[in-house]
Amino acid sequence: MDTQLSAQDAQQALRERMRFYRDLGISSFYRRPVDEALWGAPQPAPAAQAEATRTQATPPSAQPLIPDFQDHDMAPRKPFPAPPPIAPPTPADQHASALQIIRSEIGDCTRCALAQGRNQLVFGDGDPNARLFFVGEGPGADEDASGIPFVGKGGQLLNNMIGAMGLRRDQVYIANVVKCRPPANRTPEPDEAHTCSPYLFRQIDIVRPEVIVALGQTAVTYLMGEKRPLSAWRGAVHPFRGSKLIVTYHPAFLLRDPNQKKFAWADLQIAMRELGLKPPQKA
Ligand code: SF4
DSSP states (O other): OOOOOOHHHHHHHHHHHHHHHHHHTOOOEEHHHHHHHHHOSOOOOHHHHHHHHHTTTSOGGGSEEESOGGGTTTOOSSOOOOOOOOOOOOOGGGHHHHHHHHHHHHSSOOSSGGGGGOSSOOOOEEOTTOSEEEEESOOOHHHHHHSSSSOSHHHHHHHHHHHHTTOOGGGSEEEESSSSOOGGGOOOOHHHHHHHHHHHHHHHHHHOOSEEEEESHHHHHHHHTOOOOHHHHTTSOEEETTEEEEEEOOHHHHHHOGGGHHHHHHHHHHHHHHHTOOOOOOO
């Protein structure tokens, strides 16, 4: 059996690894660890070894392969567009109908390339008057099939996280940065996120939650309009459109690395503190 990685497989493996590290908040990578992780330790030819010895003033391991992967991943160098102005408050008894108006405006949207591959547009789900609003990245296969956000394995974990906070899913609101599934669950391209996210901002302005929890790097990047490692956002309360924004890991990441759940729980406890919630008592 051919055990060699094809170039395409290697690129996919590297993308997955970058995404994993991005979720951890690591933003700088160096040639040797990344190469060795994918290909094994290099075996330099004798001539190359001699050249390396001669040029030891600049060791290869100090040369960044990707100086800051954020520039190579989901976000471009161009500045983020200004967020839409905050809409005036909507009377509480009109939140549901105001959200329905936005859904009607979106219609059978073809404003970005993600329309081509979707089965169903995933608008949002939950209590239009929720105190707590979760923002994810975009629909996956299960969400694309059902039209409801966070219904797959990640959704089950999110439901458990909500339950641990002493809430039911129907007491919160959930939406994504993009409303259509990116092909193969890739990260939304900046132009896709910038095209779709104004609808998310309008949903947030209508619901007017006290607390927003951004699930993962893409969510916080496009909410705050600023690229930083996740670690720079977590552990603090950020003012956001009249709400308090708290940042934690995406459930999909927690499924890949359950050891991080305790850190996500610490983030959710910040949200609970801001909402005046106490963990449910065990019977
Ligand atoms: S992702 Fe958003 S902007 Fe793009 S087609 Fe879907 S609804 Fe329209």
